[in-house]
Amino acid sequence: MSDTPETADSAVLERLYAVIESRRGADPDSSYTAKLFAKGTPKIAQKVGEEAVEAVIEAMAGDRDRLAEESADLLYHLLVLWAAADVKPAEVWRALAKREGKTGLRK
Numbered sequence: 001m002s003d004t005p006e007t008a009d010s011a012v013l014e015r016l017y018a019v020i021e022s023r024r025g026a027d028p029d030s031s032y033t034a035k036l037f038a039k040g041t042p043k044i045a046q047k048v049g050e051e052a053v054e055a056v057i058e059a060m061a062g063d064r065d066r067l068a069e070e071s072a073d074l075l076y077h078l079l080v081l082w083a084a085a086d087v088k089p090a091e092v093w094r095a096l097a098k099r100e101g102k103t104g105l106r107k
Helices: 011-022 032-039 041-061 064-084 089-099
Strands: none
Touching: 011 064, 011 089, 032 041, 032 064, 041 064, 064 089
């Protein structure tokens, strides 16, 4: 089930990760995600860096809508990087949870 923009929440990341995982080993000509996997971790990491820079540029420009779009691109590419490294989202959520109360995350 697809969320509407009004009802979307962070669960979309879990669903996106599952789609990304399903593209592993797919034909690179049929899927951008499969093409990234075929190019390997260095290319995926490069894309994460590029998207991070683009998000920073939009933040500095004060363009909230473009920042949201570039952030979505950044998160997508970050999830591809996690999948390439066999890092599951739950591992990242646990790492964040361990930091609660220590690095600005307060209950």
